[in-house]
Every structure is written in structure tokens, then in C-alpha cells.
Amino acid sequence: MAQRAFKLSRNLAGRGLALLIALLMGSAALALALQSGRPVLSASDWGAVRFSLLQAVLSALLSVALALPVARALARRRFAGRGVLIAAMGAPFLLPVLVAALGLLGVFGRNGLLNQALMAIELPGVQIYGLSGVLLGHVFLNMPLAVRMLLHGWQAIPQEQVRLAESLGLGPRAQFRHLEGPMLRQVLPGALLAVFLVCLSSFALVLILGGGPKATTLELAIYQAVRFDFDLPRAAALALVQFGLCALAVLLAGGRARLPMGGGLDRAQALPRPGGWRLGFDALALGLAALFLAAPLAVVVLRGLPGLLSLPPVVWQAALTSVLMALAAAFLCGLCLLALTPAAVAGRRGVELAAMAPMATSALALGAGLFLILHPFVAPSALSLPITVLVNVLMALPFGLRLLMPAWAAAEAGQGRLAESLGMRGMSRLRFALLPRLRRPFGMALGVAAALSMGDLGVITLFASDQSLTLPLQVWSLMGAYRSAQAEAAALLLVLLSFGLFALFDLWGRRNAAA
């Protein structure tokens, strides 16, 4: 095929970059393997392995089970604010995990709203640290993602089948059997696997809501081995196990775990809308879900607002550092995407695999590997900022690539020959033929990279010696010092900056975007 023959000669930048990513990740894994050497995992370490798997499995089951009624209600009901609710389901993905944890503590914690209410009616309070806290947090963060994935499934039920079912007079049970059941069999495994993967490598939430010997995950154990015990061989062995588990899960998942991105969620579709108790059930599901998702955020906003302007300068300094890091991460991620995407679109599977590989690993395990490589030569804390930006860029690449690839492929399919016949190559092709059609997904990808980086409390905890360096670190250390008013104000600042950065890039993408 000639089209291919012309494209294969290019993409040097993308292929080089993919090689670099593969080398970086490979050398991190190699460093872990060399350091761990002998079997050093203790019984408690294996306990961490078991707990990691247990909480990930339970989180996935709970998130998806709770998402089912919500997604179905969103799929078949039309009401004012439906679009807002669907859009809001995308927010927890960008919400700094730390802020989610703080908000959940404000609602479900020892002195939270729920316990205050229970105390008022003289019922025993609830206790959310440990497994229940981890599960609560993971459901809060991932149930909305599951809702979006399932909603896609419902909307993908062919309209003709819906009409056929209605004309045959099938009742709700029969409709479930013939329309929704087959769809769910296809969509559920992917949703379960996606949530499982996210929770398997979740760190910040477990750091705050988990802990203790009974609720320690591999990620947390890696962190403790590096920071508290400085037992690098053990950290390496743990990270290696984590690497292996994530890779294994991705391999088992195959292509099934889809990233819950992309639009199309507002497509008009007329699913049957049964009345009676089913209407009440749908309303209840939506109301409870909205309350569950909104209450923790509302707590952060309301409690944080009074102290926002009186935050000490050190917090503002950290905020500035975090914003600069987020902008650097977005910029670098954008450059990488511009090099990687055309190569991936041209069918270079290796490039696509390298760019997607960070999804199959954990940031902390990768960070531990980089730590091992660096610490013989430099003090890791001296490189904490660049390493954090680097890891954040890597972690944002899979999302960016998934967002950008379809649009890039469509632009090439639609106007590639025209651009080629006019001799548009390189920058000219990018500026005049591609970017105008890619602005929307590109802006979104940059926004995701910036927001994820802004709120990240992961690798930096391994490297930083100064606990006031970035804004998430600040929030965390304020929480640790029980200065909850300041912690909540700083958390509010963090969430405002994260969403603000995302909105900024997203708006840039939407402005003048070619349809």
C-alpha cells in the first residue's frame, strides 16, 4: 500500500521517544530486579499483596454494582440537570485523591457529618479507617467512571432493537433479558477490570484512609520500606511484585479495560421509560448518587472557604510550585503526544504499546525503580521535582493517546491525501491540517495531564525531603499535624487549581475548534 509506504519513512521522533520510554521503564524494572535479588518478603509483605488484591477486587465489585442503577437511570430518564450530572461524573477522575479523602473524612470520619447525626439520635458511630475507608474512597472515585462506561453501553444498544422490543410489547424483564443483559455481558468485564486496575495501584487514598498492618497495600508497603525503614532491597522486591501484578492484570484484561473517555454521552436516544415504582427507584438511585458524590466536595468547599485567603505564604509558595509543575507536565505531555500519536496512527504497534505501557504499571513502583537508579549518584530529594514531572508525564500519556488517536486518524483519513497532494509536511501539516481538527481532544489531553499532575501525591512522597514542597504535600502534612482548618483551606485551593487548569486547557481546545 502506497499510503503506508510514504508514512513509514517518517515518525522518527515518535519511534525514538517510544524507545526512550521503553528504556526508562525497562531500566527501572531492571534496577528493581537487581536490587531485590533474594527473596526478602516477609509474611506481612505477603499480607500486603493479599490486601492489595482483596481491596481492588472488592472496590471493583462495589463500584460497578452501585454504578448499575445509576447508569440505567441516566440512560433512560430525561430531566433538567442530566447533562450536568453526567459531566460531573467525569470530575472524580481529575479530583486530587487527597481532596477526595479529606471530603470523605468530613462526611464519614470520626467527627464527620454522619457521625454527628448518628450521635444526635444516639446511635453508635461508624469508623472508616482501614478496609472500609479504602473501599469507601475507591467507590467514591471510581463509581462515577463505571457509570460513564456503563452509560456508553446502554447508549450503544441499537435503536432498532429498542423499537423492535417495544413493538413486540416486551415488558421490562424481557427487555432486560434481550437488550440489556447481552450489552452488560459485554461491558461489565471491561468496567470491572478498569476499576480493578486503578485500585490495584492506588496510593494516596490508602495512605490516608488505610494504613495499619491490616490495611496496607503493596504501594503503601513500598513507600514505608523506602521512607521509614530505608530497606531498599525490600522496597525493590515489593515494587517488582507490584510491577508484575499490574502487568499480569493488564495482560489478563487484554484489550477489554477501556478508558472511560470520549463524548457521545448526550446522544438523544429513546429507551423505554417505565413508570411506577421503577421511576421512583431511578430517582432514588440518582438522588443518592448525587448526594454521595456532592457531599464530600461540599464539605471541602464550605469548610475550606473561610480560611482560603488567610493561608500562610508557604502554602501559596507550594501552590505556585505545583502549578508550574503541572504546566511543565502538560507541555511535555503535549510534545510527546505530537511525536507519538502520528506513529501510533500510522500503525506502529510498538510505539502505541510503549505509550500505553505506563497504564500497566504503578507510578510508585516506577518511582522506586528510578530512586534505586539515582540514589548511588545524587541525593534523590534533589531531583524530586523533575522526577515527579517525568512520572506524571508518563502516567498521562495513555489517556492522551486514547483521546488523540481517533481524532488524528479521522483527520488523516479525511484530509490526509489533500494535505499530501498540496505538499503540506511537518509543521505546515500540523498547523494547518491537523491541529485545527485536534484542538478539542488535544486541549482535553493537556488538561488531564495538568490536573493529574497538580493533584498528584505519589512518587513525590518517595523523593521529597521537604514536606512543604508541593501543594498536595502541604495538604497532607497539615492533615498529619491535625491543623484541619488550614488543611481544608489548602485542599480547596488544590481542587480549584486542578479543575481550573483543566478548564483552561479544555476551553482553549473548545475555542474555535473545528467541528
Added chain:
Amino acid sequence: MLRLEALTLVQDDFRLSADFTIEAGARVAVIGPSGAGKSSLLSAIAGFYAPASGRILWAGREIGALAPGARPLSMLFQDGNLFPHLSVADNLGLGISPDLRLSAADRDRIAAALERVGLAGFGPRRPAQLSGGEQSRVALARVLLRARPLLLLDEPFAALGPGLKEQMLDLVAELCAATGITLLMVTHDPQDALRLCPQTVLVAQGVARAPQDTGPFLVDPPEVLQNYLGGRRFL
């Protein structure tokens, strides 16, 4: 002149060979059954489709190794001939400079080309604001600006109504006459060939045959074309 020398195109089950010459300034229709390879032949000449063997020469110089944009030709496709996100003027500017670095003189040339195709003052508009016929005129204006000696038309007017299509064919004839451009035009409609192209290349049964005079050819078509035309007569 355009010379196709022992050219063969191969893709899976599809094979097409061509070995003929088209004189400079000629207007040639490419006609034949669907799937016979009319578009593939044009794609190969334009550089979108690498031939399995053979050479493509323009004015004695081999052009087979050149990138599509570097070949001495302009091509219009069935659709997607304009970038929807660029203004008409910018779409035309791409015919002068692929990186849109345009001087004042270039802007004047763009305005003149628009006037030439009957769209004076349309520069600031977007393609979506134009009718199908107007979009075709813009694409033809870009052909003028590119000023390449060979023009390949792969049914760019197929989606237009019969009246508009005739207008476009007349405009193409006018531009050809004024510029001396060599035209190669794929068409499904023998009327198009009669209207615009003194010569016709038949693409059928794996062979693109040398050009013949269109009139006599359609009066007494070979059997394969008779089947395609369904026994209708055109003169």
C-alpha cells in the same frame, strides 16, 4: 507529455497494467466499470499508490519517486477537497505556499483566482458556508494557483446535480483552454467524456488501454464497455 511505461498496479486480487502516452495539453476521459481501477490509476500517477513495477514520466523525467506534493500535478478527489476549518482564502493560499506564508502579491493572486471562477469576494468565508458547486469552484481556483501542468480529476463533481456538473465541466474546459493544462478525468458518465474530452482511456479487465478518440469509441464501444453502458448509444 505523460508517459506510463509498463506500469503495473497490484493489490491483493486486483491487477492493472498500463503502457501508453498522453500528449501535453490533451483532455482525456478515464472510463470503465466500477472497481476496474480508474481511481487507482489516478492515485498511482498522483503518488498515493506505489506501482508494483514500471515507470511514470512527465516530459521525459521520471516522477515515480517524488512525494505527491512534489509531482507536477494537481488532483481533485471525490470529496474533501477543502479544509473545512480554513477560510476560502487560506484554502487557496495552500496552493501557493503549503505553510501559508503569503505576500501581498499572493493575496492579489488569490483574489484574482476567485474572480476567475466567479466567486469574487468569497475569500473570508468558510467552506461550510458555500454550496457544493461553489466548493468545487474554490477547488478549481486552487488548481489555477498551483499552476501545475497536469490535472487529475477523480469524479470531484459526482455529487452535483446534472446542471451544476455541466457548468463545472464547462469551467474546467475553459481553464484547460486558457492554461494549456493536460487533463485526466475519471467519469462514470459517457456524456461527460463527450462534452469535455476528445480522447478516452478505457480501464477494464486489468488493462488501461491507450487513449482513443472519444466519439468513434463511444459509437462502436468494445464489448466490455457495451455491457457497462447497457447498450445505450451516445451519438
